[in-house]
Every structure is written in structure tokens, then in C-alpha cells.
Amino acid sequence: MSEERTAWGWGLASIDGAGHTLDVWYPKLELGAAPAEAERPNHGFDALAHSEPDARGVRRMPVFTVSRLDSPIADAADAYLRLHLLSMRMAKPNTLNLDGIFAALSNVVWTNYGPFAVEDFALRKMDVMGAQAKAGLAGGMAAPRVEVNVLGVDKFPRMVDYVVPDGVRIGDADRVRLGAHLASGTTVMHAGFVNFNAGTLGTSMIEGRVSQGVVVGDGSDVGGGSSIMGTLSGGGKLRNSIGEHSLLGANAGIGISLGDNCVVEAGLYVTAGTKITIHDKARIAAGEPLEVVKGSELSGRDNILFIRNSVSGTIEARYRKVGIALNEKLHKN
Numbered sequence: 001m002s003e004e005r006t007a008w009g010w011g012l013a014s015i016d017g018a019g020h021t022l023d024v025w026y027p028k029l030e031l032g033a034a035p036a037e038a039e040r041p042n043h044g045f046d047a048l049a050h051s052e053p054d055a056r057g058v059r060r061m062p063v064f065t066v067s068r069l070d071s072p073i074a075d076a077a078d079a080y081l082r083l084h085l086l087s088m089r090m091a092k093p094n095t096l097n098l099d100g101i102f103a104a105l106s107n108v109v110w111t112n113y114g115p116f117a118v119e120d121f122a123l124r125k126m127d128v129m130g131a132q133a134k135a136g137l138a139g140g141m142a143a144p145r146v147e148v149n150v151l152g153v154d155k156f157p158r159m160v161d162y163v164v165p166d167g168v169r170i171g172d173a174d175r176v177r178l179g180a181h182l183a184s185g186t187t188v189m190h191a192g193f194v195n196f197n198a199g200t201l202g203t204s205m206i207e208g209r210v211s212q213g214v215v216v217g218d219g220s221d222v223g224g225g226s227s228i229m230g231t232l233s234g235g236g237k238l239r240n241s242i243g244e245h246s247l248l249g250a251n252a253g254i255g256i257s258l259g260d261n262c263v264v265e266a267g268l269y270v271t272a273g274t275k276i277t278i279h280d281k282a283r284i285a286a287g288e289p290l291e292v293v294k295g296s297e298l299s300g301r302d303n304i305l306f307i308r309n310s311v312s313g314t315i316e317a318r319y320r321k322v323g324i325a326l327n328e329k330l331h332k333n
Contacts, residue, residue, distance in 0.1 A: 010043070106155065168185075169188070185202060208223055210222060217245075256296060260303070
């Protein structure tokens with residue numbers, strides 16, 4: 001039996017008045033067995049911590065976390081460590097055990113002042129505004145206008161508030177969750193979305209939705225408004241993916257995997273049950289009927305162009321020899 005994989009590191013946890021962990025930030029993580037307790041200096045964390053609640057009702061405490069990556073998630077600190085591993089590109093999507101992640105994470109009000117507990121948010125917001133106003137008056141200034149802006153209410157925060165990978169461009173930070181894996185050379189445009197445990201393995205343009213569990217290969221483009229079905233909402237255990245040098249056209253979608261050098265035309269949605277006609281020139285020349293298959297039978301195959309015949313309305317699969325080529329200068333991040 002192989003030895004279970006582990007990762008470890010110091011983090012800074014936000015803990016609310018009820019003792020729930022709202023988030024944990026890990027600036028650095030290590031793979032492998034954790035060092036002995038005497039060899040775990042928490043560089044700089046004590047200076048950032050405060051054991052007394054601030055105006056949000058939140059304490060900041062250093063935590064040392066060891067994660068057994070092949071076992072179900074133990075708690076919130078463990079969940080955040082695994083999400084960091086993915087966004088730090090220390091683990092690829094679908095290589096970590098994420099069982100129990102939704103139960104481990106609290107629903108949090110994410111703001112420009114950091115995380116708040118949902119339950120008493122309105123009162124805590126007033127406390128923060130009052131504390132900031134008092135601080136301004138104590139400094140001899142007029143009472144400042146304090147705004148607590150809510151960025152979202154969710155279990156998962158924005159990736160860039162915790163991890164900023166190099167070689168990546170992100171048009172709208174709100175649309176990339178912590179736990180997304182973005183390879184160097186990736187551009188996520190303003191309308192693109194990348195969920196946790198999903199992302200890219202090379203140079204890619206993401207203008208559509210990359211759902212949980214989905215990976216996009218090097219040199220592929222996910223077009224504007226397009227969608228790749230994931231596994232979170234009744235999708236079963238099948239994980240869809242896109243291979244290398246493939247294109248999912250604008251407003252298109254797939255419920256199957258694409259292999260290398262594939263194209264799905266704009267506006268076309270191909271699912272596992274879609275009836276697809278195989279465009280075979282030899283059969284057409286011989287006057288023979290064309291084969292019709294389900295989309296699932298073509299899942300993951302290379303060199304296919306999926307189109308809808310504009311005359312008959314039939315969805316066709318045609319052989320495609322050459323994959324797409326992305327603009328190298330555009331992706332030199």
C-alpha cells in the first residue's frame with residue numbers, strides 16, 4: 001500500500017464569535033511529511049494575529065495545518081489548505097480528495113474589510129463603521145464616510161485575495177474562485193468563470209464557464225458565453241475536459257469531453273445524449289446511409305469538428321486535421 005500524501009504549512013485563520021473558522025490564508029505550503037513541532041517557526045504570524053475580537057467580531061489566529069490529501073477533508077483549515085494547493089499550482093484539478101468540503105466551509109460575507117459571519121452581519125457592519133469613524137476623529141480629522149462593501153456571500157472566496165499565480169491575466173477577479181488552477185499563459189476574460197478544482201494546464205483563453213472538475217488543455221480557447229458541464233449539480237461522476245488546441249465556440253456548450261484539435265461551432269450544445277451524424281465522404285459517394293451515434297460515443301476523441309448543418313438542422317461530426325493556434329503575443333503574460 002502506497003504512503004498517503006501530505007501537505008503542511010502555517011496559516012492565519014479568521015475565527016468568529018461562535019468559534020467558526022471563516023477563512024485561512026496560507027502564504028506558503030510544503031508537500032511531504034510535516035516537521036517536528038520544534039522546527040515549525042511561524043514566521044511573522046504572531047505580529048498579524050490578535051486574540052481579542054475586532055469590530056467584526058473576528059479573531060485572527062495562527063494555525064499549523066497538516067493535510068492528508070487522500071483522506072476526506074477534516075475541517076475548514078484543511079479545506080483551505082487544499083484549495084491553496086490547487087491555486088498555487090502544487091496540485092492539479094481532480095488529484096486531491098475534496099470529499100466533505102461543503103460541510104467544512106462556512107458561508108461567509110466577503111467584504112472590503114475582510115470576512116464577516118452571516119448571522120450578525122448588520123450589527124457588525126455598524127460596529128466597523130463606528131470604529132473607523134472614532135479612529136478618524138481621534139486623529140483630528142472629520143468623521144470619515146465609511147463604507148463596508150459586500151463583495152459576495154459564499155463558501156468560497158476570490159482566488160486573488162489569497163493566491164496570485166504568475167503568468168496569468170484575470171479580467172474580473174470576482175469570477176475566479178479560490179481553488180482554481182490557472183497555468184502560466186492563461187487569460188481569463190471579464191465574462192470568463194473558473195470554479196474551484198478546475199482550470200487550465202497550459203496557455204489558454206477563457207471567455208466562458210469552466211465548471212468544477214473541468215480541465216482545459218494547452219492551447220485551447222473557451223469562447224465567450226460558452227459552458228462546460230461539471231459534476232456539482234446532478235452531473236454524476238463523469239468529468240468533462242477539453243484537450244489541446246481545441247475551440248469551444250461562443251455560446252456553445254459541451255456535456256462530453258473534447259479531445260485534441262477539436263472545434264464546437266458557435267451556439268451548438270453537445271451532450272452525451274445528442275444524436276450526431278458522422279459525416280463520411282466515402283459513404284456519401286457510395287450513396288450509403290450515414291452513421292448516427294450519441295455524443296457519448298465521441299467523447300474525448302481527437303480531430304472532430306462539431307457543426308449543425310444549416311440546411312437540414314442535423315448535428316454533424318466532421319474530421320478536422322489541424323487544431324487552432326492561439327496568439328502567442330496575447331498570452332505572453
